Amino acid sequence: MSVVETARLVRAGERSARELVDERLAAIADQDGELHAFNFVTADEARAAADTVDRRVGAGENPGPLAGVAVALKDNMCTRGVPTTCSSRILEGWRPPYDATIVSRLTNAGAVVVGKTNLDEFAMGSSTENSAFGPTRNPHDVSRVPGGSSGGSAAAVAAGFVPASFGSDTGGSIRQPAALCGVVGVKPTYGRVSRYGLVAFASSLDQIGPFAATVEDAALLFEVVAGHDPLDSTSVPEPGPSVVAGLADGVEGLRVGLTKEFVEGADADVAARVEDAARALEKAGAVVSDASVPAAVYGLSAYYLIAPAEASSNLARYDGVRYGLRVEGDDITAMYTATRAAGFGAEVKRRIMLGTYALSAGYYDAYYGQAQRVRTLIIRDFDAAYADHDLLLGATSPTTAFELGAKTENPLTMYLSDVFTIPSNLAGHPAISVPYGTGDDGLPVGVQVLAPALAEPLMFRAAAALERSLA
Amino acid sequence: MAKPISRDDVAHVARLARLDLTDDELERFTGQLCAVLEHAADIAALDIADVAPTAHPLPLKNVLRPDEPVASLDRDEVLAQAPAAEDRRFKVPRILGEAP
Numbered sequence: 001m002s003v004v005e006t007a008r009l010v011r012a013g014e015r016s017a018r019e020l021v022d023e024r025l026a027a028i029a030d031q032d033g034e035l036h037a038f039n040f041v042t043a044d045e046a047r048a049a050a051d052t053v054d055r056r057v058g059a060g061e062n063p064g065p066l067a068g069v070a071v072a073l074k075d076n077m078c079t080r081g082v083p084t085t086c087s088s089r090i091l092e093g094w095r096p097p098y099d100a101t102i103v104s105r106l107t108n109a110g111a112v113v114v115g116k117t118n119l120d121e122f123a124m125g126s127s128t129e130n131s132a133f134g135p136t137r138n139p140h141d142v143s144r145v146p147g148g149s150s151g152g153s154a155a156a157v158a159a160g161f162v163p164a165s166f167g168s169d170t171g172g173s174i175r176q177p178a179a180l181c182g183v184v185g186v187k188p189t190y191g192r193v194s195r196y197g198l199v200a201f202a203s204s205l206d207q208i209g210p211f212a213a214t215v216e217d218a219a220l221l222f223e224v225v226a227g228h229d230p231l232d233s234t235s236v237p238e239p240g241p242s243v244v245a246g247l248a249d250g251v252e253g254l255r256v257g258l259t260k261e262f263v264e265g266a267d268a269d270v271a272a273r274v275e276d277a278a279r280a281l282e283k284a285g286a287v288v289s290d291a292s293v294p295a296a297v298y299g300l301s302a303y304y305l306i307a308p309a310e311a312s313s314n315l316a317r318y319d320g321v322r323y324g325l326r327v328e329g330d331d332i333t334a335m336y337t338a339t340r341a342a343g344f345g346a347e348v349k350r351r352i353m354l355g356t357y358a359l360s361a362g363y364y365d366a367y368y369g370q371a372q373r374v375r376t377l378i379i380r381d382f383d384a385a386y387a388d389h390d391l392l393l394g395a396t397s398p399t400t401a402f403e404l405g406a407k408t409e410n411p412l413t414m415y416l417s418d419v420f421t422i423p424s425n426l427a428g429h430p431a432i433s434v435p436y437g438t439g440d441d442g443l444p445v446g447v448q449v450l451a452p453a454l455a456e457p458l459m460f461r462a463a464a465a466l467e468r469s470l471a
Numbered sequence: 472m473a474k475p476i477s478r479d480d481v482a483h484v485a486r487l488a489r490l491d492l493t494d495d496e497l498e499r500f501t502g503q504l505c506a507v508l509e510h511a512a513d514i515a516a517l518d519i520a521d522v523a524p525t526a527h528p529l530p531l532k533n534v535l536r537p538d539e540p541v542a543s544l545d546r547d548e549v550l551a552q553a554p555a556a557e558d559r560r561f562k563v564p565r566i567l568g569e570a571p
Contacts, residue, residue, distance in 0.1 A: 094552055095552060096552075097544045097545060097548040097549050097552065098544060190528045190529060191528075191529050191531075204526060204527045204528065230536055233531070233534040234527075234529060234531065234534075236529065237531075298513060298514050298517070300510070301510055301511040301513055301514045302514055304507055304510070304511065305511055305514075312488060316489075319489070320554055321553070321554070321561050321563055322549075322552075322553055322561055323552045323553060323554075324554070325554070326554035326555065328564070329564060330564070330565075331564055331565050331566070332563055332564050332565065332566045333489070334564075335563070335564050336489045337489045337490060337491040338491060340488075340489055340490050340491070341490055341491035341492070344490070346496075349490055349492070349496070349500070350500060350503060350504070352488050352490065353481065353484050353485065353488060353490070353500055353504060354504055354507060354508075356484050356487050356488040357476065357480070357484045357504065357508075360484065360487065366515050367508075367511060367515065369524060370514050370515055370517065370519070371511075371514060372524030372525055372526060373517075373519045373520075373522040373523070373524050373525075374514050374517065374519070375524070375525040376522050376523055376524060376525045377519065377522060379525060379528075410506075411503050411506070411507065412503075412506050412507060412510060415507075426528075427528060428528025428529060453528070
């Protein structure tokens with residue numbers, strides 16, 4: 001049942017939140033053993049929260065726009081008193097002393113958090129295979145990955161465990177798993193959704209966003225969580241926009257750019273679905289023409305210097321002193337190095353090393369400085385493309401879901417999974433992945449709609465038009 | 472443009488990053504970091520010294536809140552999560568060289 005339908009029935013008193021949440025918990029208990037979408041299910045807390053919603057409905061109070069909607073959260077969002085691991089040994093057993101803003105906004109809206117979902121350790125990866133607690137599997141084919149890093153959140157919606165989940169997107173970690181799992185995934189404008197309580201990976205790129213089965217559900221979830229938060233100094237200082245109301249407005253006259261750099265290099269079947277989407281928008285009244293963001297081809301290189309550099313700084317806090325794992329040593333330096341060696345997995349170590357190197361004396365300007373200048377070039381090229389187009393269109397991922405183990409030996413091939421999603425993070429722009437048919441292997445393909453900063457209303461409108469074209 | 476990273480460089484960076492790496496990890500990371508840095512050679516070679524760097528996508532500066540006291544995290548709740556605490560403080564191993 002959709003987010004919109006669930007909230008409608010619960011608000012009207014036609015179904016109890018408790019009953020619906022119990023159904024979701026039963027589905028997870030029955031079927032998540034094979035998929036491993038969840039690291040931790042908060043069954044008792046969820047039942048209590050559902051009862052609170054039902055009491056409010058019974059008392060004639062407004063239970064909120066997401067009344068009784070079961071929501072899963074990526075396990076890098078702090079939940080007070082509930083384990084938050086980032087799928088890392090270094091945070092195993094940690095219970096945060098506060099809630100992330102996303103948690104309080106969802107709870108205040110009547111949503112019911114049912115658990116924490118699996119991810120690549122500290123959100124570093126594109127397959128959810130880098131989890132210290134084992135991989136998540138794709139509900140469409142359990143021999144395949146769900147994408148990543150928010151693979152657990154994408155799989156939880158694709159499997160029908162929950163109608164809604166949230167992930168974080170630093171280089172594609174919401175959109176790419178959404179594409180591989182056949183669900184809608186949204187990366188809002190940088191700063192649109194508060195990052196307070198999101199465990200930091202690369203702070204100038206990280207953004208929280210929703211997963212859902214439909215564009216309308218994703219739009220409603222976005223509306224609830226978007227908007228300024230004084231607890232996040234990088235939060236856009238304005239209220240979140242209204243997006244649901246405009247979903248039916250269509251794309252008549254909108255100028256859509258089919259963007260070369262976001263199609264070239266994709267498998268032929270994926271590129272064909274992007275072409276289908278372009279023709280569908282055209283049929284719906286959009287003006288589709290070719291577009292180009294030339295500097296986007298440097299995005300991957302820039303990202304794999306900037307993100308590890310920021311991560312190497314952010315992850316310095318895991319030192320065995322204030323929370324999480326400690327491995328004892330003779331002095332404090334021995335304790336630090338032993339703790340970090342035991343607590344971090346291979347990919348996290350690799351990125352800390354890469355980032356430390358890119359920031360080290362003698363290499364800073366050649367790598368990190370140069371990557372920051374490329375970031376400026378990419379923003380300029382996006383600006384130029386948006387002078388002629390209202391929105392851009394491309395593929396989300398170059399491939400459909402790949403087999404577990406296919407890319408774990410060569411990190412660079414794994415990194416290429418994010419080649420079409422990274423430029424939006426570098427520019428801070430919003431983008432949405434919408435399921436659009438299947439590849440030759442029968443697995444889902446996602447098409448990406450990209451928009452200028454703060455243009456989420458237009459982005460959701462086009463996404464809704466694409467979804468309607470499939471009906 | 473910088474030279475590809477050597478095994479000694481990797482060992483040095485590991486010390487800077489406070490990571491104890493095994494010989495096997497040192498070997499593997501040297502090859503893998505070389506591959507990533509070789510990929511990054513495409514941007515290292517760009518002649519863009521005159522382009523201003525972007526550190527952050529939003530034009531926000533000096534974000535302040537009203538200077539009013541607000542409650543901080545509960546001290547006992549925070550310390551309960553620490554690997555070691557004593558006298559309401561975080562406890563760490565010896566830092567200086569003197570006898571314990």
